[in-house]
Amino acid sequence: MFLSDLMLRKTLKQIRLILSTYPRRHLYLLATGFALILCIVFFSRMELDSDSSKESLYNQISIVDLDSEVNTEKSLVFRRVEISNSLYADGLREGLPDSVIMDLVYIFGWDIDFIHDIRPGDSYSLIYEEVFVNGEKKLDGDILIAEFLNQNSTHIAIRYKLSNGTSEYFSPEGRNVKKAFLRSPVKFSYISSKYNLKRKHPILHTIRSHNGVDYAARRGSPVRATGDGTILFAGVKNGCGNEIEIKHSEDYSTRYCHLQKFSTRIKKGKKVEQGQTIGYVGSSGLATGPHLHYEFHVNGKHTDPLRVKFPNAEPINTGDRKEYIEHANNMLSSLKNYQILTNSLASK
Numbered sequence: 240m241f242l243s244d245l246m247l248r249k250t251l252k253q254i255r256l257i258l259s260t261y262p263r264r265h266l267y268l269l270a271t272g273f274a275l276i277l278c279i280v281f282f283s284r285m286e287l288d289s290d291s292s293k294e295s296l297y298n299q300i301s302i303v304d305l306d307s308e309v310n311t312e313k314s315l316v317f318r319r320v321e322i323s324n325s326l327y328a329d330g331l332r333e334g335l336p337d338s339v340i341m342d343l344v345y346i347f348g349w350d351i352d353f354i355h356d357i358r359p360g361d362s363y364s365l366i367y368e369e370v371f372v373n374g375e376k377k378l379d380g381d382i383l384i385a386e387f388l389n390q391n392s393t394h395i396a397i398r399y400k401l402s403n404g405t406s407e408y409f410s411p412e413g414r415n416v417k418k419a420f421l422r423s424p425v426k427f428s429y430i431s432s433k434y435n436l437k438r439k440h441p442i443l444h445t446i447r448s449h450n451g452v453d454y455a456a457r458r459g460s461p462v463r464a465t466g467d468g469t470i471l472f473a474g475v476k477n478g479c480g481n482e483i484e485i486k487h488s489e490d491y492s493t494r495y496c497h498l499q500k501f502s503t504r505i506k507k508g509k510k511v512e513q514g515q516t517i518g519y520v521g522s523s524g525l526a527t528g529p530h531l532h533y534e535f536h537v538n539g540k541h542t543d544p545l546r547v548k549f550p551n552a553e554p555i556n557t558g559d560r561k562e563y564i565e566h567a568n569n570m571l572s573s574l575k576n577y578q579i580l581t582n583s584l585a586s587k
């Protein structure tokens with residue numbers, strides 16, 4: 240008591256000393272500056288409050304799960320986005336980081352064509368993780384569950400860590416959200432020629448059916464295996480030039496033409512995975528410029544890869560199934576709870 244009393248008296252004495260030694264003009268400036276700072280703080284708080292009503296709503300419903308050993312916190316974030324402009328723009332507007340939007344596009348990209356299928360009024364909601372290390376946000380983590388309402392159909396994907404250590408997305412029933420084939424074998428490309436049974440050949444100038452799809456891309460662009468499989472052929476074949484053929488199953492095979500070169504280790508009999516780079520875009524064989532000619536064969540017959548309905552990837556394995564269904568039900572009810580809570584908070 241005595242000590243603090245003494246300190247208070249000492250402080251007061253010092254203030255009096257400062258006041259007496261400072262010229263009045265300085266004191267006046269000091270006071271104005273202080274008032275100005277107070278005003279700025281006050282108004283920025285006000286703006287923050289009106290802006291953050293939604294933010295605080297979201298914060299109320301985020302859960303913190305603390306892993307004390309590495310001081311890493313994972314916080315769950317829920318968002319619901321109604322699409323009026325685009326999946327991307329509306330997602331950003333609701334505060335979704337773009338990495339999360341990209342993940343969403345990847346997850347549902349197998350079922351939904353985001354350029355042609357989206358209608359105003361479509362919506363999506365999701366729960367994703369935010370990772371904090373020592374209280375600082377380090378990254379936007381994975382989407383744990385996402386629901387997409389697209390023109391009267393509902394798509395749901397739930398992330399699950401399998402017993403082999405990999406994580407994948409499945410439907411509530413355990414169907415893999417992935418398809419057995421990628422939509423396109425070249426990432427950044429445009430379709431320069433479609434599947435057409437009565438096309439005039441650009442070099443031969445005769446009517447020859449075009450049994451595949453041409454993807455125009457920069458010379459050297461990576462070409463990806465569209466599905467898991469085994470290399471059936473990797474070599475040179477007349478008009479096709481440097482060619483790779485992959486057998487995916489008894490029923491499905493794909494063919495890639497005009498390659499500049501093959502990836503290392505690509506040879507007959509080698510196993511490849513979906514998305515793996517197998518070669519590079521070129522113009523070998525009969526080609527007017529660099530492009531990939533891509534064919535899709537079902538039961539040995541040419542099929543239009545843009546129209547064929549791709550088979551699903553493997554569903555969840557039987558060993559993981561029981562636990563997955565339990566996990567899926569928990570995640571579904573979490574999502575439902577968040578949706579109900581948000582609706583009731585928004586309507587208040």
Ligand SMILES: [Zn+2]
Pocket residue numbers: 432449451452453531532533
């Ligand atoms: Zn072609």
